Amino acid sequence: MFYKLGCSFRALYFKENLLGFFYSYLSGLILGILGGVMRRISIINYKGGTGKTSTVVNMAHGMALQGLKVLIVDTDPQGSASHHLGIRTSVTLYDLLIKGLDPEDCIVSARENLDIICANEHLFPAEMKLTTEADREYVLSDRLESLEGYDVVLLDCAPSMNLLNQNALIYSDEILLPVSMEYLSLIGVKQLLKNIKIINKLFDKEIKITKVIPTFFDKRNKKSKDILDSLNRVFPGNISMPIRSCVSLSEAPGVKKTIFEYDPNSKASEDYLELIKEVLSSGKEKRL
Numbered sequence: 001m002f003y004k005l006g007c008s009f010r011a012l013y014f015k016e017n018l019l020g021f022f023y024s025y026l027s028g029l030i031l032g033i034l035g036g037v038m039r040r041i042s043i044i045n046y047k048g049g050t051g052k053t054s055t056v057v058n059m060a061h062g063m064a065l066q067g068l069k070v071l072i073v074d075t076d077p078q079g080s081a082s083h084h085l086g087i088r089t090s091v092t093l094y095d096l097l098i099k100g101l102d103p104e105d106c107i108v109s110a111r112e113n114l115d116i117i118c119a120n121e122h123l124f125p126a127e128m129k130l131t132t133e134a135d136r137e138y139v140l141s142d143r144l145e146s147l148e149g150y151d152v153v154l155l156d157c158a159p160s161m162n163l164l165n166q167n168a169l170i171y172s173d174e175i176l177l178p179v180s181m182e183y184l185s186l187i188g189v190k191q192l193l194k195n196i197k198i199i200n201k202l203f204d205k206e207i208k209i210t211k212v213i214p215t216f217f218d219k220r221n222k223k224s225k226d227i228l229d230s231l232n233r234v235f236p237g238n239i240s241m242p243i244r245s246c247v248s249l250s251e252a253p254g255v256k257k258t259i260f261e262y263d264p265n266s267k268a269s270e271d272y273l274e275l276i277k278e279v280l281s282s283g284k285e286k287r288l
C-alpha cells in the first residue's frame with residue numbers, strides 16, 4: 001500500500017519535473033520498505049461504553065477506504081465489532097486461540113480491504129481454558145505470528161482486565177485509548193496506565209499510548225471541557241481531536257453500517273477521518 005502511494009506521488013512529480021522523478025522514486029522506495037511494518041494497535045479502556053468498538057470499526061473502514069489493508073481482531077466475547085459490521089460466522093477467535101486453527105482459516109472478509117477475526121460468546125470459556133496454558137499471556141501473539149499482508153491490525157478489547165486483554169496488549173505495540181467525557185472515565189484510565197506499566201516491566205514490552213481519544217464530546221457542555229483539560233494535563237501532546245457526540249454514530253450499528261456507509265457527511269465521519277490522519281502520521285514519526 002505504501003509502495004502504491006509512493007508510486008502515485010512519483011507520477012505527480014514526474015509531471016512537474018525530472019528531479020521530482022528521482023525524489024519520488026526514493027520516497028516510493030522508502031515507503032515500500034516501511035510498508036512492511038504492520039501496526040498492531042489495541043483499542044482499550046477498562047470502562048464500557050467509551051466508544052472503543054465504534055472507533056475500531058469506523059477507523060478500520062476509513063483506513064480500508066484509503067487503500068490500507070486492515071484486519072480487525074474482535075477480542076470482546078460480546079462480539080460487538082462483528083455485529084456492527086454485520087458479519088456472522090461460526091469460525092471465531094476461539095478457534096484460533098483454543099483449537100489452534102491458522103489465522104487465514106479464521107479471517108473473514110468484511111469490506112474491501114477490511115477483514116475480521118470475529119468473536120462471540122464462545123470466548124468466555126476460552127478465557128478459562130487459557131488460564132491453564134503455559135505462557136498464557138502469549139497465546140494470541142504466538143497464533144498470529146505468521147500473519148502478514150496487513151498494514152494495520154486493530155484489536156477491539158472488552159471493558160475488563162481479563163486475560164484476553166492481556167493477550168491483546170502483549171500482541172500490540174500501540175494503544176488507542178477512547179475516553180468518554182464522563183468523570184468516572186478517568187478512573188478507568190488510571191487503572192489502565194498502571195497495568196500498562198506492569199505489563200511493560202513484566203513482559204519486557206514497550207507498549208505506547210499513541211493517542212488518547214476524547215469521545216462523546218460536546219463543546220457546549222462544561223463537563224466535556226473539564227475532562228478534556230484533565231486529559232491534557234495527564235497526556236500533554238497526546239490527545240487527538242475529539243470525536244463529537246453524533247446521533248448517526250449511535251444509529252449506524254443498528255443497520256450494520258460504518259459511519260462512512262451510513263452518513264458520510266456527518267460530523268462523526270469528519271472526526272474519524274481526522275483521527276485516522278493523526279494516527280497514521282504519528283506512526284510515521286515513530287518509524288522515521
Ligand SMILES: Nc1ncnc2c1ncn2[C@@H]1O[C@H](COP(=O)(O)OP(=O)(O)O)[C@@H](O)[C@H]1O
Binds near residue numbers: 048
Ligand atoms: N461519539 C458518539 N456519539 C454518539 N453515540 C456514540 C458515539 N460513540 C459511540 N456511540 C454509541 O454509544 C454506544 C457505545 O459505544 P461503543 O463504541 O460500543 O463503546 P464500547 O465499545 O467502548 O463499549 C454504541 O451504541 C455506539 O453506537
Ligand SMILES: [Mg+2]
Binds near residue numbers: 080
Ligand atoms: Mg465494545
